[in-house]
Amino acid sequence: MKISLVFFLAVLLLTASALAVGAQIKYATGQNVAPAFEGWEQNPDGSYNLVFGYLNRNYEEELDIPIGPNNNIEPGGDRGQPTHFYPRRQRFVFKVTVPKDWDKQQKVVWTLTSHGRTDQAKGWLQPEWELNDEVISENNGGGVLEEHNEPPSITGSAAQTITLPDTATLTVTAQDDGIPKPRPRTTTSSANPDSNANAEPPRRDRGVQIKWIVYRGAGKVRFDPETSTYAYGKPVTLSSKVSFSAPGTYLLQAVASDGQLSSTHTVTVTVNPASH
Secondary structure, eight states, rough: EEEHHHHHHHHHHHHHHHHHHTTOOOOSSSEEEEEEEEEEEEOOTSSSEEEEEEEESSSOOEEEOOBBEEEEEEEOOSOOOOSOOSEEEEEEEEEEEETTTTTOOOEEEEEEEEETTEEEEEEEOOOOOOOOHHHHHHHHTTTTOTTTTTOOOOEEEEEEEETTTOOEEEEEEEOOOOOSSSOOOOOOSSSSSTTEEEEEEEOOOOBBEEEEEEESSSSOOEESBBBOOOSSSEEEEEEEHHHHSEEEEEEEEEEEEEESEEEEEEEEEEEEEEEO
16 A cells, blocks of 8 residues: 555656646747737727737747738738737737727637637727726836836838838837936945845836837848837937848838837838849
């Protein structure tokens, strides 16, 4: 009996260890993208935005899922959702606007199929899911929203058409309200490790920064440069040469973030095949 009990406990321990190891596996490629409903917000005219993001379960692979049966929103089909998916969790990616008389129980359903698996995100006007800037800041890793902070403003290039192998030059400029203020990284004295025990949490010098992303487009896109430097108390401009691996229509987004809130500027680039 004692031997059987010891054997049973040993098997149980090994099984638990195997499950723990399995739970920690990180997949670089081969996993699917799952849509996510983030919540809703009301517009000044009374209409509503249902806000969606996604989880790309891969740590490296970027997927392209064209609009259609594998990337569909009901009602509507194409409601402005992305077709290019970056690795891991991407929050507050796009909004589906519905009228002010929208049935509070009617659902907007985003369906994604990739790598043989289908997932859905269903969004509706559940009162507990109302979003505000405080929720967005905390969920994006910006911490508690600083008082009076507003998203950066951003302007930039209009739509362009190029012919391969030409590149596009895109320029965007962002201006922030100066909130949150940069806070220097704190250091702890080695002679007195408790000297900063009551200091504020360390944070890097920041400001507003711009980054380019691909929102739609099946070919490979290269931005040079992809991101701007940080700027505080003055506008920041990012001018990038953009190259494309294949013809098509691309939606490119410049994202300006102050570390808590962000704004986007979208540019359509039509890429024609090389002339012969």
